[in-house]
Amino acid sequence: MxxxxxxxxxxxxxxxxxxxxxxxxxxxxxxxxxxxxxxxxxxxxxxxxxxxxxxxxxxxxxxxxxxxxxxxxxxxxxxxxxxxxxxxxxxxxxxxxxxxxxxxxxxxxxxxxxxxxxxxxxxxxxxxxxxxxxxxxxxxxxxxxxxxxxxxxxxxxxxxxxxxxxxxxxxxxxxxxxxxxxxxxxxxxxxxxxxxxxxxxxxxxxxxxxxxxxxxxxxxxxxxxxxxxxxxxxxxxxxxxxxxxxxxxxxxxxxxxxQLDAPNRFEIMAQMMPYFEQRLAQGAPMSVLTRHILGLFQHLAGARKWRQALSGGNAKSIADIESAIKRMRQYSEQTA
Structure with a gap:
């Protein structure tokens, strides 16, 4: 040195x-x-x-x-x-x-x-x-x-x-x-x-x-x-x-x-969807993308169902993710 x-x-x-x-x-x-x-x-x-x-x-x-x-x-x-x-x-x-x-x-x-x-x-x-x-x-x-x-x-x-x-x-x-x-x-x-x-x-x-x-x-x-x-x-x-x-x-x-306002989880997923579409078009496997979002609803009702819907090859398309989001909205409304 x-x-x-x-x-x-x-x-x-x-x-x-x-x-x-x-x-x-x-x-x-x-x-x-x-x-x-x-x-x-x-x-x-x-x-x-x-x-x-x-x-x-x-x-x-x-x-x-x-x-x-x-x-x-x-x-x-x-x-x-x-x-x-x-x-x-x-x-x-x-x-x-x-x-x-x-x-x-x-x-x-x-x-x-x-x-x-x-x-x-x-x-x-x-x-x-x-x-x-x-x-x-x-x-x-x-x-x-x-x-x-x-x-x-x-x-x-x-x-x-x-x-x-x-x-x-x-x-x-x-x-x-x-x-x-x-x-x-x-x-x-x-x-x-x-x-x-x-x-x-x-x-x-x-x-x-x-x-x-x-x-x-x-x-x-x-x-x-x-x-x-x-x-x-x-x-x-x-x-x-x-x-x-x-x-x-x-x-x-x-x-x-x-003193930042916390975004809600559905807003975050709305911002992620265009990114997913771009990465899929680049050839990224769906499982590589979805594994990072499995914990999004951790500690909330329906979290286990969310993980199941997106892991293990269950999510094969953008439509599958959108379907999982829709179900989570329903859980959220039921527990509100």
């Missing part, structure tokens, strides 16, 4: 409003189709891509990995990698593509990414992460952020996490998204690593208290507007994971944080 007296200047994206609420990057879930859908609930939520490795972008089909709709802003590209040059190259591509921010994954616990020195295993190498972040920042003018765990394996203390953050912050990086669980890289599956290690929100709160100049965003197990409000009393932002997928209307409820 170059001398720190020439640190990159802190950058804040004008597209992102505070309090900062974001939807976590989730493999196979936060696709372009989901992000288009999610944006209809709330204009202020920050959306993330799935994690994309530098190799996939540099040596693969860059457009397939980087393209997005203008409606998705504000949007962050999350990168997986550990080679500073490759990360800088991909960060510049992200900026040229129009992303509002780029984020480095230092939290994914899967064996596949560990073998390529990607994800949570990098917490054991804070100097390397600092080199990566520094190179990324030098390559772009958009913000560069880090998403990490509170610890891994035998590195489970608050002090070790603080050392990681302080080392990376020396580059001029000021925004850290902290998943409030450790990751057990040997012995637990990625799914278990989202559920088994206990949540330690207090460590994230303490990080913000002790490093008030940093922007600290908390992640892990957050499912409601009330929980989000409680976290915002201690940190600068909240990242919501699977709940935003299984119960996407939560994103509309979170609009209360900015």
């Amino acid at each position: 170059d001398a720190l007296d020439s640190q990159p200047t802190k950058v804040t994206s004008p597209a992102i409003v505070y309090p900062r609420i974001s939807v976590a990057p989730m493999m196979d879930w936060t696709t372009r189709d989901y992000r288009y859908f999610a944006r209809l609930f709330n204009p202020n939520i920050v959306l993330y891509t799935e994690m994309v490795t530098t190799g996939a972008i540099i040596h693969g089909d860059a457009s397939r990995h980087l393209d997005f709709s203008n409606q998705e802003h504000p949007i962050v590209l999350q990168l997986g990698g550990s080679n500073p040059y490759d990360l800088a190259t991909c960060s510049k591509m992200a900026e040229d593509w129009g992303y509002d921010e780029v984020n480095l994954n230092v939290g994914c616990p899967s064996d596949r990414v560990q073998n390529n020195k990607i994800g949570a295993c990098l917490m054991a190498e804070p100097n390397l992460v600092a080199e990566c972040i520094y190179a990324m920042q030098k390559a772009v003018t958009i913000p560069v952020t880090v998403k990490h765990r509170i610890g891994i394996d035998e590195m489970q203390s608050y002090e070790e996490m603080l050392h990681f953050v302080d080392t990376v912050a020396q580059t001029g990086c000021t925004h850290f998204v902290v998943h409030a669980r450790i990751a057990i890289l040997q012995g637990l599956s990625p799914k278990e690593n989202r559920e088994v290690p206990p949540l330690r929100y207090g460590d994230v709160y303490r990080l913000k208290r002790e490093r008030p100049h940093l922007t600290i965003e908390i992640n892990g197990g957050i499912k409601t507007l009330e929980e989000t409000k409680a976290h915002l009393e201690h940190v600068d932002g909240v990242m919501i994971g699977r709940e935003a997928y299984h119960n996407p209307y939560l994103l509309a409820e979170l609009g209360e944080l900015w």
Whole structure:
């Protein structure tokens, strides 16, 4: 890493409003189709891509990995990698593509990414992460952020996490998204690593208290507007994971944080129908589209019928979706 007296200047994206609420990057879930859908609930939520490795972008089909709709802003590209040059190259591509921010994954616990020195295993190498972040920042003018765990394996203390953050912050990086669980890289599956290690929100709160100049965003197990409000009393932002997928209307409820009027679910589906028609004309399978909207009526009467109508190959055409919407309107009128 170059001398720190020439640190990159802190950058804040004008597209992102505070309090900062974001939807976590989730493999196979936060696709372009989901992000288009999610944006209809709330204009202020920050959306993330799935994690994309530098190799996939540099040596693969860059457009397939980087393209997005203008409606998705504000949007962050999350990168997986550990080679500073490759990360800088991909960060510049992200900026040229129009992303509002780029984020480095230092939290994914899967064996596949560990073998390529990607994800949570990098917490054991804070100097390397600092080199990566520094190179990324030098390559772009958009913000560069880090998403990490509170610890891994035998590195489970608050002090070790603080050392990681302080080392990376020396580059001029000021925004850290902290998943409030450790990751057990040997012995637990990625799914278990989202559920088994206990949540330690207090460590994230303490990080913000002790490093008030940093922007600290908390992640892990957050499912409601009330929980989000409680976290915002201690940190600068909240990242919501699977709940935003299984119960996407939560994103509309979170609009209360900015005094936004919540759209109703039928308005959202009315806006989705032209998008579905466009994607089907492009050759997208119906099942690829409908899987993202299965949770639209979560916790409401008829939600199970809605999921059944649209999953398992039951929805084969736009008419099938329209029929499911009609039935849900009937349920809504009956329970009003």
